Amino acid sequence: MTVRTIRVEGAAPYDVVIGAGVLGELPRLLGPGVRTVAVVHDAGVTQVARPLEAALEKAGYRVHALAVPTGEAAKEVHVLAGLWSSFAEFGMTRSDAVVGVGGGATTDLAGFAAATWLRGVRAVLVPTTLLGMVDAAVGGKTGINIPEGKNLVGAFHPPGGVLCDVTTLMTMPREDYVSGLAEIIKAGFIADPAILDLVEDDPEGAATPSGPHTLELIERAVRVKAEVVSADLKEAGLREILNYGHTLAHAIEKAEDYRFRHGHAVAIGMVYAAELAALAGRLSADVVARHRSVLAATGLPVAYGAEAWPALRATMTIDKKSRGSTLRFVVLDGLAKPGRLEGPAEELLEAAYKRIAR
Numbered sequence: 001m002t003v004r005t006i007r008v009e010g011a012a013p014y015d016v017v018i019g020a021g022v023l024g025e026l027p028r029l030l031g032p033g034v035r036t037v038a039v040v041h042d043a044g045v046t047q048v049a050r051p052l053e054a055a056l057e058k059a060g061y062r063v064h065a066l067a068v069p070t071g072e073a074a075k076e077v078h079v080l081a082g083l084w085s086s087f088a089e090f091g092m093t094r095s096d097a098v099v100g101v102g103g104g105a106t107t108d109l110a111g112f113a114a115a116t117w118l119r120g121v122r123a124v125l126v127p128t129t130l131l132g133m134v135d136a137a138v139g140g141k142t143g144i145n146i147p148e149g150k151n152l153v154g155a156f157h158p159p160g161g162v163l164c165d166v167t168t169l170m171t172m173p174r175e176d177y178v179s180g181l182a183e184i185i186k187a188g189f190i191a192d193p194a195i196l197d198l199v200e201d202d203p204e205g206a207a208t209p210s211g212p213h214t215l216e217l218i219e220r221a222v223r224v225k226a227e228v229v230s231a232d233l234k235e236a237g238l239r240e241i242l243n244y245g246h247t248l249a250h251a252i253e254k255a256e257d258y259r260f261r262h263g264h265a266v267a268i269g270m271v272y273a274a275e276l277a278a279l280a281g282r283l284s285a286d287v288v289a290r291h292r293s294v295l296a297a298t299g300l301p302v303a304y305g306a307e308a309w310p311a312l313r314a315t316m317t318i319d320k321k322s323r324g325s326t327l328r329f330v331v332l333d334g335l336a337k338p339g340r341l342e343g344p345a346e347e348l349l350e351a352a353y354k355r356i357a358r
């Protein structure tokens with residue numbers, strides 16, 4: 001069995017463990033002293049949560065299984081409040097831990113619950129989606145959505161460890177799996193173009209967990225993320241590159257009432273950012289074309305409705321990378337050459353949108 005362990009550095013370094021059948025590592029990642037564990041899990045992934053809870057009980061932990069709504073519906077303040085009430089009910093203390101089991105939505109919620117309970121208890125994350133493994137569970141960004149915008153309430157709270165059991169991916173619906181591929185492709189464009197070669201070599205294989213390069217794609221994307229967040233946990237500068245494509249993506253997700261897959265929105269957002277960079281004279285037409293071709297080859301969307309522009313433009317103002325009224329985009333000056341585009345003219349913003357509008 002191939003197991004890869006990637007270290008994330010920082011004030012409290014932790015491991016991301018990737019492999020088939022690695023869930024047995026959970027007690028090690030929980031660390032010494034933890035006796036009571038709240039297993040916050042997506043109600044739709046009991047096939048992973050139940051055996052994990054049973055194994056923890058067998059190992060002597062007191063386990064509280066807390067199911068949360070499936071997918072993005074978990075990232076709501078009333079769900080978070082429900083977790084706080086449960087923690088209070090069983091008396092979670094600072095020597096206890098939260099284990100988050102599910103996709104990125106669940107681990108964002110579980111991580112934020114851990115960040116806020118008693119001002120911070122240990123969280124160990126067990127992502128069960130591709131996107132969760134390669135992006136959401138790594139790096140300590142936690143949070144929830146509000147009607148006004150995506151992830152507007154949250155905290156930086158790095159986990160104590162991340163366990164990626166790739167066998168859990170086998171039950172993923174294709175659309176959700178491919179959504180995760182968008183974040184892997186993002187890592188390819190901003191930092192590791194070998195990822196793009198692997199996807200282009202076999203787009204069909206890349207779109208399924210049984211593809212020939214699955215482990216390598218996961219490992220490469222996690223390495224990109226780990227390197228960036230190790231250097232800049234709180235997004236003072238470098239970490240912004242992980243937000244490539246997200247300025248427009250988050251606006252699309254809000255416009256869709258958070259019922260649009262995150263990775264799908266990021267795919268469209270990356271094509272938009274590439275078109276912006278091209279119009280600003282910073283990116284060549286062939287790299288823009290490569291965005292469209294590699295994303296579309298895996299089944300990801302690369303266009304969005306023309307009529308949506310005014311609402312999307314308004315929402316983009318509240319993007320976390322904005323400073324005052326100045327919009328700031330992550331753009332590419334070439335493959336693996338991320339830069340920033342600050343305060344682009346309104347005409348440029350709209351012209352780039354016209355190029356992705358359908």
Ligand SMILES: NC(=O)c1ccc[n+]([C@@H]2O[C@H](COP(=O)([O-])OP(=O)(O)OC[C@H]3O[C@@H](n4cnc5c(N)ncnc54)[C@H](O)[C@@H]3O)[C@@H](O)[C@H]2O)c1
Nearest residue numbers: 044071072103104105128129131135136141168171172262
């Ligand atoms: N914190 C971060 O750094 C970060 C990074 C990227 C994305 N995110 C967030 O992650 C979220 C998206 O994550 P996601 O794509 O994992 O979506 P998700 O958590 O909504 O899961 C997608 C769907 O897959 C189902 N699912 C989960 N595991 C499964 C399995 N093993 N088999 C079958 N079905 C399974 C879920 O029930 C859900 O229906 C968004 O909220 C996004 O904002 C956070």
Ligand SMILES: O=C(O)C(=O)C[C@@H](O)[C@H](O)[C@H](O)COP(=O)(O)O
Nearest residue numbers: 135139141150151239242243246320
């Ligand atoms: O880890 C980061 O930093 C990222 O930007 C990764 C993104 O893929 C992720 O979607 C993140 O949640 C977006 O963060 P936000 O700060 O723009 O809400």
Ligand SMILES: [Zn+2]
Nearest residue numbers: 183246262266
């Ligand atoms: Zn993302």
